[in-house]
Amino acid sequence: MSPEEAAARIAALTAELNEYNYQYYVLANPVVSDYDFDVKLRELEQLEGEFPQFRDPDSPTQKVGGDITERFNTVQHRWPMLSLSNTYSEQELRDFDQRVRRAIGDDFEYVCELKFDGLSISITYENGLLKQAVTRGDGMKGDEVTANVRTINAIPNRLKNNGYPDLFEIRGEIFMHRPAFQRLNDERLEQGKMTYANPRNFAAGTIKLQDSAEVARRPLDCFLYFLYSDNRSRLFRNHWDSLQAIKQWGFPVSEHTALCGTLDEVLAFIAKWEKNRFDLSYDIDGIVIKINDYGQQEELGFTAKSPRWAIAYKYKAEQAETILQSVSYQVGRTGAITPVANLKPVLLAGTTVKRASLHNANEIRRLDLHEGDAVYVEKGGEIIPKVMGVNLAKRMPQALPIAYPLHCPECGSELVRKEGEAVHYCPNEEECPPQVTGRIQHFISRKAMDIEGLGNETVETFYKQGLVRNIADIYTLKDKQPMLLLLDRFGQKSIENLINGVERSKEKPFEKVLFALGIRYVGETVAKKLAQHFGNIDALAAASEEEIASVYEVGDRIAQSVVEYFTKETHREQIRLLKQHGLQLAAAETTTERLSDRLAGKTFVISGVFERFSREELTALIENHGGKMLSSISAKLNYLVAGDKMGPSKLAKAEKLNIPIISEQDLLDLIGQNI
Numbered sequence: 001m002s003p004e005e006a007a008a009r010i011a012a013l014t015a016e017l018n019e020y021n022y023q024y025y026v027l028a029n030p031v032v033s034d035y036d037f038d039v040k041l042r043e044l045e046q047l048e049g050e051f052p053q054f055r056d057p058d059s060p061t062q063k064v065g066g067d068i069t070e071r072f073n074t075v076q077h078r079w080p081m082l083s084l085s086n087t088y089s090e091q092e093l094r095d096f097d098q099r100v101r102r103a104i105g106d107d108f109e110y111v112c113e114l115k116f117d118g119l120s121i122s123i124t125y126e127n128g129l130l131k132q133a134v135t136r137g138d139g140m141k142g143d144e145v146t147a148n149v150r151t152i153n154a155i156p157n158r159l160k161n162n163g164y165p166d167l168f169e170i171r172g173e174i175f176m177h178r179p180a181f182q183r184l185n186d187e188r189l190e191q192g193k194m195t196y197a198n199p200r201n202f203a204a205g206t207i208k209l210q211d212s213a214e215v216a217r218r219p220l221d222c223f224l225y226f227l228y229s230d231n232r233s234r235l236f237r238n239h240w241d242s243l244q245a246i247k248q249w250g251f252p253v254s255e256h257t258a259l260c261g262t263l264d265e266v267l268a269f270i271a272k273w274e275k276n277r278f279d280l281s282y283d284i285d286g287i288v289i290k291i292n293d294y295g296q297q298e299e300l301g302f303t304a305k306s307p308r309w310a311i312a313y314k315y316k317a318e319q320a321e322t323i324l325q326s327v328s329y330q331v332g333r334t335g336a337i338t339p340v341a342n343l344k345p346v347l348l349a350g351t352t353v354k355r356a357s358l359h360n361a362n363e364i365r366r367l368d369l370h371e372g373d374a375v376y377v378e379k380g381g382e383i384i385p386k387v388m389g390v391n392l393a394k395r396m397p398q399a400l401p402i403a404y405p406l407h408c409p410e411c412g413s414e415l416v417r418k419e420g421e422a423v424h425y426c427p428n429e430e431e432c433p434p435q436v437t438g439r440i441q442h443f444i445s446r447k448a449m450d451i452e453g454l455g456n457e458t459v460e461t462f463y464k465q466g467l468v469r470n471i472a473d474i475y476t477l478k479d480k481q482p483m484l485l486l487l488d489r490f491g492q493k494s495i496e497n498l499i500n501g502v503e504r505s506k507e508k509p510f511e512k513v514l515f516a517l518g519i520r521y522v523g524e525t526v527a528k529k530l531a532q533h534f535g536n537i538d539a540l541a542a543a544s545e546e547e548i549a550s551v552y553e554v555g556d557r558i559a560q561s562v563v564e565y566f567t568k569e570t571h572r573e574q575i576r577l578l579k580q581h582g583l584q585l586a587a588a589e590t591t592t593e594r595l596s597d598r599l600a601g602k603t604f605v606i607s608g609v610f611e612r613f614s615r616e617e618l619t620a621l622i623e624n625h626g627g628k629m630l631s632s633i634s635a636k637l638n639y640l641v642a643g644d645k646m647g648p649s650k651l652a653k654a655e656k657l658n659i660p661i662i663s664e665q666d667l668l669d670l671i672g673q674n675i
């Protein structure tokens, strides 16, 4: 692959995966199977490895897991909550086994466990009492959801027996049984509420509810499977023994766990559950394989992202054959068109499937899809299934090939396709209804303006009624109260709620507003950088592409997109209106205030977990004293600030490049502060 091709492919994959993440985490609307996501992510990882110069600062490979929502307290994990590296191939398991043998010899055991398809949780117990429960978040910090987790019957608030450490953390997976999911989802459908795609999303949505009484009404379950404490290795020699003990303390532990002496035994366990998993009342998506002995685990250590002493083997999907009834075309927020196959309902992996993703025109051509074809559908674990192929033997002789539309199904505009991209776009940004509502939904979403009392469905209703046609219209709702009262399900109370939410959003800082505008490629991080650098929207709008691209971590592609955004008169008009409504279009003074210049000209990278400060606090400290943060270790780096549990690869790289590695205290000394 030539560097130009690699750059284009990296950019395309980054944009595609970030959009999937957004759909999944922000809109709770998964559009691609885990398997497809993983395959693309690995392709991106590999390309970024070969061509690190093209890696986007916002690359999805830089995330461990989900993002942190703002509504809960954010809590630092005592032990980082890393995700496991995973594989779909037996050969890669054999490679893993070989790597382990090279590192620790042949004398070891594996523990095999089911990989529950739920929501990871870390629970702290102090003196036998449940103290705190935190979600995975980004692996370093998660959301504190203690009140909600307390409502889960399976999780003990007080431990049984004794022998447990005074203070420990236990990791597990919260999930919902399939029959309960089906029942609750059916109820929601009847009540006209949004339904969930699968039990995992339902469980994840539930654990993040604000009302723990509502959580208590939903039947969540949990399995615990990993113990952390300071004196763990004095209590137990290995993981298996700890599992037996935590059972005695009253924790739910899966009975389907096996101690394996050889890789062949591991493979047999995997094969057994590939067949039997549908007999379980809950979803699993693979098998987790861990080295049993704690000492050997420590010897193997961690990579930057995952432990070297464990791996997850993920199952590939189940297939079924059914008839393609039609293809419909959905238009997303960015104008991207997604073709969807409407299928004759078929039972697949325990659920009825009626729709499957077709991704793009290339995919339809690759499948050579014809009207009325018998197609093979696959469920990559759980999300929207995918059409894998056509049973040509069953094709009707007179069947016509599926013709990709030339015009937008929503607004009739002629579709365009950008060079190097597989996806068609509707270019009618200003008037194409799903694009307009999608942008408004992005604007009000939690990570953006976070407008309470206004949800995605309401946005669509308002749009259809002509009450809100663009983001600035949101701020005119308070003058439209008589009209709001005429709408179904809109009482005085919910209107007040909405108006208050809209008013409060005017206090959101400039960086949030900038992110909320939905400028292509301007994610949260980039919005923050731009807000800090330019200080206000007028300065940004007046900046040239070169100026924008010169901001740390902002590349040409982003700069080009920002400039393009501000050249449009409609956008300028929107911003004028937002300003009139009193939104924050300039950064508050304090964020740019410099405390000193003691670190001026110096660059820093932070790694690991710190005793006194969070990583954000350290970053702020460095920047407030004139220092600059870099995203990775390179020869031009001045200091690596290292905490506990720093990734060994980072350490090795810094040592190789002879970069001074300093502690939290050294940094404070540099600044000359005695905090």
Ligand SMILES: [Zn+2]
Residues within 6 Å of the ligand: 331, 408, 409, 410, 411, 412, 413, 426, 427, 428, 432, 433
């Ligand atoms: Zn359109």
